[in-house]
Amino acid sequence: MFDYLIVGAGLYGSVCAYELSKKGYKCLVIDKRNHIAGNIYTEEIKGIQVHKYGAHIFHTDDKKIWDYINQFADFNNYINSPIAIYKNELYNLPFNMNTFSKLWGVKTPAEAQAIIEKEKETYRIDNPKNLEEQAINLVGSTIYEKLVKGYTAKQWGKPCNQLPSFIIKRLPVRFTYDNNYFNDRYQGIPIGGYTQIIEKMLANVEVRLNYDFFEHQEELEKLCKKIIYTGPIDQYFGYCYGSLEYRTVRFENEILEQSNFQGNAVVNYTEYDVPYTRIIEHKHFEFDSTSPYTVISKEYSTSWKLGDEPYYPINDDKNGTLYQKYLELAKKKKNVLFGGRLAQYKYYDMDDVIASALKSLEGECL
Secondary structure: OEEEEEEOOOHHHHHHHHHHHHOOOOEEEEOOOOOOOHHHOEEEEOOEEEEOOOOOOEEEOOHHHHHHHOOOOOEOOOOOOOEEEEOOEEEEOOEOHHHHHHHHOOOOHHHHHHHHHHHHHHOOOOOOOOHHHHHHHHHOHHHHHHHHHHHHHHHHOOOHHHOOHHHOOOOOEOOOOOOOOOOOOEEEOEOOOOHHHHHHHOOOOEEEOOOOHHHOHHHHHHHEEEEEEOOOHHHHOOOOOOOOOEEEEEEEEEEEOOOOOOOOOEEEEOOOOOOOOEEEEHHHHHOOOOOOOEEEEEEEEEEOOEOEOOOEEOOOHHHHHHHHHHHHHHHOOOOEEEOOOOOOOOOOOHHHHHHHHHHHHHOOOO
16 A cells, blocks of 8 residues: 555656655655656766756746755756847847847947837737737837747747737846846756656655556555646546647757757747747757767647647636636545646746645645
8 A cells, every 4th residue: 555646757746755755655656658757857868968858947036946956966057048040140038138239239228128119109009919919019029020920929830910918928128138038046957967856856766657547547546545646637537528738849859970059058940931949959058068969959839639748738718717627626536636737737837846746745744
């Protein structure tokens, strides 16, 4: 018998397993994949830590969470400073004075602000009905056309004038020469990758991989007193109300016999005619300049269907209503705790995952 069955060996489930096992509870962790660590899984290729399911950069303003994750790995001081390419023009992200200087040749914040405000006023729409109108209202037409329009259309699979305005409630604009993408005080990448973190969390826990919960559900429920479930909430209830919707991502990975392909970890391609949204060069996450090889990943945002990997929840009214119906069912399952991005149908940063897992356990037995 186990005190807890934890479905999913990703970050949320592993934090729960670590904390519960510390308190003496016997936990069984299962995962349908052939590896632990969920979407933060990293694997070594040619001496380079490759983020298999897309780039993961740890960032937080919460010192308690920063100290917590640093128990399991040493972090470097990586700062995310993406580059955007539009028709062979290079721009710094997020939108800041380096971006504006390249766009318009301006030198001062006042000059940049005057241009943006003039464009916003020219195209102002009091009640934006779609994402295009909303974006122009926020940053003006030039930034929208070059750095928002094509990228966003690729990300969501629809032209911006067919997307709801609520997708972008704000677009960060900085009138400083600062390319740091995040505002958080604590940022970095674990030296040696993320998988080691989960290995340490699960060191004293029984783990079964290639083990699908739904194929063994009856047997597993007899083995445990409580379940922590981190899979899709609609799947748990047999899609009885229908399937929640997502966008997914397809990766094309290449090993190149050169030491440096693009000079930066993250390069976004904002032109619609370029089919991928960005290229990740993994070695730059750990400042590796010694390997004669490099590994790059081209990311293609694509439509999703059942069976595909769910990445980004589509948080529109339709899916929000559907999720609430599943949430009501979940509340009635007294011996099952639903947590993580799939069970809560929510996009989580890693620090939020840890905070949510720790908070969920407060009501359990810790």
